[in-house]
Ligand code: HEM
């Protein structure tokens with residue numbers, strides 16, 4: 001009995017060394033059922049207002065969640081402002097002048113603090129807000145696992161290293177997601193978020209002027225507002241048919257060689273992702289289902305054990 005217990009304990013400790021051990025960070029959909037039962041309603045109502053005012057904000061919040069989770073887990077590290085003595089993730093290459101929606105998270109946090117102070121983490125607010133963003137734009141909904149804590153640290157170098165760029169190959173996209181425990185299928189489904197939102201000219205210029213696997217009509221249309229030089233910040237919708245609808249148009253676009261980023265079209269370029277892209281393009285329900293599952297999975301990424309955490313009172317700074 002004693003030895004078998006000791007052996008199981010040793011085995012568990014060994015597993016924890018080999019795999020990220022999420023023991024203390026067990027998430028649950030009922031985490032705030034007693035301590036802050038109104039949190040989901042508050043998040044939904046602020047998100048509904050924000051998306052009604054500007055539909056792109058829904059897209060921006062979805063991206064914020066991805067950029068939080070891929071850098072040391074979903075810990076709201078991306079929300080920390082730089083100070084004189086602290087450099088966070090906001091101004092890292094993948095985020096600077098690009099990730100947006102911080103004010104919406106602040107507005108939610110203010111209302112949540114008024115209802116139940118010191119209880120709900122900023123990381124959970126981002127997870128709930130991104131679920132609502134998807135649904136408010138016409139996409140699926142799901143139950144959000146809750147109970148994350150906010151980190152007291154951030155890592156600009158991990159933000160630069162872990163977030164894939166728009167010039168990525170299919171193989172490097174697969175490996176960037178695999179590094180987070182996400183499959184090629186998860187990656188292909190999560191990329192469908194590019195059915196909403198906007199991208200800047202500098203990220204797709206190379207594709208619309210130089211790549212062979214692009215529909216010529218589409219390339220010409222994008223060139224209208226993205227000149228060969230200048231206009232780096234000019235925006236174009238990822239999906240020019242239904243730019244603010246969370247549908248499966250990302251995949252029908254890819255099949256028609258209307259992917260905006262090089263990295264987008266990599267998912268339908270004669271490689272292993274083609275078959276799934278074709279399936280999603282013909283089956284909106286299958287995409288919606290897989291996307292929701294993959295968001296829950298991505299939402300389970302945790303900071304490394306030993307990372308100092310807390311429930312931040314102001315999402316922009318440590319307590
Ligand atoms: C697969 C690798 C990915 C790459 C290379 C990538 C790259 C990009 C780039 C370059 C932009 C435009 C940024 C700008 O112009 O400032 C963008 C926007 C966006 N990304 Fe991704 N992304 C990826 C995956 C994801 C995932 C997994 C999600 C969410 C689940 C996501 C959601 C979004 C959204 C919604 C926007 C539009 C944001 C807005 O309009 O504010 N992306 N992405």
Ligand SMILES: *[C@@H]1O[C@H](CO)[C@@H](O)[C@H](O)[C@H]1NC(C)=O
Nearest residue numbers: 113116117118119311312313
């Ligand atoms: C929450 O509010 C109460 C009453 O105003 C206050 O005493 C307490 O310090 C607050 N807790 C936090 C964590 O801000």
Ligand SMILES: *[C@@H]1O[C@H](CO)[C@@H](O)[C@H](O)[C@H]1NC(C)=O
Nearest residue numbers: 214215216217218256257258
């Ligand atoms: C490109 O898209 C247009 C529709 O905008 C379509 O008429 C045309 O056939 C497409 N070109 C190719 C080569 O598929």
